[in-house]
Amino acid sequence: xxxxxxxxxxxxxxxxxxxxxxxxxxxxxxxxxxxxxxxxxxxxxxxxxxxxxxxxxxxxxxxxxxxxxxxxxxxxxxxxxxxxxxxxxxxxxxxxxxxxxxxxxxxxxxxxxxxxxxxxxxxxxxxxxxxxxxxxxxxxxxxxxxxxxxxxxxxxxxxxxxxxxxxxxxxxxxxxxxxxxxxxxxxxxxxxxxxxxxxxxxxxxxxxxxxxxxxxxxxxxxxxxxxxxxxxxxxxxxxxxxxxxxxxxxxxxxxxxxxxxxxxxxxxxxxxxxxxxxxxxxxxxxxxxxxxxxxxxxxx
Numbered sequence: 499x500x501x502x503x504x505x506x507x508x509x510x511x512x513x514x515x516x517x518x519x520x521x522x523x524x525x526x527x528x529x530x531x532x533x534x535x536x537x538x539x540x541x542x543x544x545x546x547x548x549x550x551x552x553x554x555x556x557x558x559x560x561x562x563x564x565x566x567x568x569x570x571x572x573x574x575x576x577x578x579x580x581x582x583x584x585x586x587x588x589x590x591x592x593x594x595x596x597x598x599x600x601x602x603x604x605x606x607x608x609x610x611x612x613x614x615x616x617x618x619x620x621x622x623x624x625x626x627x628x629x630x631x632x633x634x635x636x637x638x639x640x641x642x643x644x645x646x647x648x649x650x651x652x653x654x655x656x657x658x659x660x661x662x663x664x665x666x667x668x669x670x671x672x673x674x675x676x677x678x679x680x681x682x683x684x685x686x687x688x689x690x691x692x693x694x695x696x697x698x699x700x701x702x703x704x705x706x707x708x709x710x711x712x713x714x715x716x717x718x719x720x721x722x723x724x725x726x727x728x729x730x731x732x733x734x735x736x737x738x739x740x741x742x743x744x745x746x747x748x749x750x751x752x753x754x755x756x757x758x759x760x761x762x763x764x765x766x767x768x769x770x771x772x773x774x775x776x777x778x779x780x781x782x783x784x785x786x787x788x789x790x791x792x793x794x795x796x797x798x
Contacts, residue, residue, distance in 0.1 A: 499526045501647060501679045502547055507556035509542050509703075516542040518703040519556070524696075527677040529669075531694040531711070533687055535784050539703035540683045541579075544651050547681070548577045560647065571647075576601070578640035579651035580633060584624045590635060591620035594642070601643040603676070609642035612668070616661070629656035637665050644676050651683045662686070666693055687777040691715075697776070701784045714776045721750045723769035731756075731764050738782040751782045 502524040509517040516539045524530050534540050545551045546558055549565035549572060558565060565571040584593050590613065598604040613620060616634050618627075627635060633656050640648055654662045670693055673680060684690050691697075697714050699707040709717070718738060721728050725748040732752050739751040751774055756764070761771060774782075 500524065501526045501561060503557075503559045504543075504547075505557045507543070507546065507558055508554050509539075509546065509551065510554045515703050517546070517553070520700070520703065520705050521556075522698060522705050522708050524679060524681065524698075526679055528695045529673060529680045529682060529693055530696045530698055531687065531690060532681055532683040532698050532700070533780050534700040534706075538700045538784070540700065541651055542703075543700070544577070544649050544681065544683060548575055548649055550577070573602070574645055575647040575649065576640055576643045576645040577649045577651065578636050578653050580629070580636070580655045582632075582636050582639070586623060586625055589621045589623055590618060593624060594620075594638075597639060597643065601645060603644035603646075605642045605644055608672075609638055612638045612641065615664075630658060630661065633657050634661055634665070637668075641668060641672050644672070644678065646678050648678055648680045650680065652685070653682070654684070654686070662689065666690060669693060687780060688775070691776050697780070699780055699783060706783055707780075711776060714779055715773075716754055717776075718751050718774040718779045718782065719754045719756065720772040720774050721748075721752060721764070721769055722772075723747070723767070727767045728764075728769055731760060731767075731769070738779075739785065751778075 500523040504520055504522050507517050507520045508515065520543065532540050532544065542551065546553050547560055547565060549568055552566050560571045561574060563570055588596065594606070594609045594613065597609070598606055618631060618635060624632065624635065633654060637653050640650060640653065654665060657665065666689065682690060682694065691711055694711045696710055697707065698705065725742065725746050728748055728750060732750070736753040736755060737750055738753065741749045743749060764771060
C-alpha cells in the first residue's frame, strides 16, 4: 500500500522550478531517504507532502487525501526540521506534556526518558538551546509522536557525531517497535544508509532515481585503464563520470549493467574494476558537470 502518491508534481516560484514533473510513490511502513544537493527541491517536496504548500500543478495524495488543509493528514503526520517553533513561555518539560494532546500515539515515557538520556534541562526554554541541542529536542518530539507519517528534514543539523549516532540508533529501534512511514532527508548518506530501505534521489526538482538501498550499492562500478579498451566494453549512455588523467588512460564511473562474463573479459584486458559506494553513486548521478573541480583549474 502506498501512503504517498505524487503524479507530475510541479512547484514554481516565478520563473524557478523547485519541482519539475515529479512522480513517485512511497510505500507504507518504510524508511525512505530523500537525497539531493542543495536546491534540488527536497524541502519543497516534503512541505507539499506535509500540506504546508500547494503544488503549482500535478497531484499529491497522502493517506488517500490531498494534504493541503487536510485534518486527516495533519493528525497523522509530523514534520521535523530545524525551524520548529514552540511557545517561548514553555520550558522543555511543559512542551513535552502539551505535545501529548496533539498526537494520539504520543509516548510520554519515551519522551522524558530521551530528555534525561540527552541530559537536557527540563526547565529551560527551547529558544535558549544551542543549535545542536534544539535539533536533539526536536527529534525527541519526532520519535515520541509516533505518527504514521514522520517527516525528518535534515533532523541532525548541528548535532555532534555522538548525538547523531544515538539518534540513528533510537530511530531504528523505535521504528522496529512501532513501524511507520518515515521520510528522512539528509546530506549524510554514508551515516544513514544502513537505516534506509529505499532511496529517492532528486536533481533539479526531478526524480533521478528511486530504488532500494541494496540495489543502489550495486548500481555503479569504477573502471580504470586504457581508454580504447574501456570504450570497447561500455556504452556512452552508461557513463556517469569520466576523467582522463594520463595519455590514453581513463577513470570512469559507469552504470553496472555488466555481466559476470563481461567483467571477466575486462579484467583480462587489463581494466581495473572497483565497487562504488551508495553515497558516491548519488554524488555522481547529481553532478552538475561531467568533470571534477580540477578541470576548473586546468582552464586557467
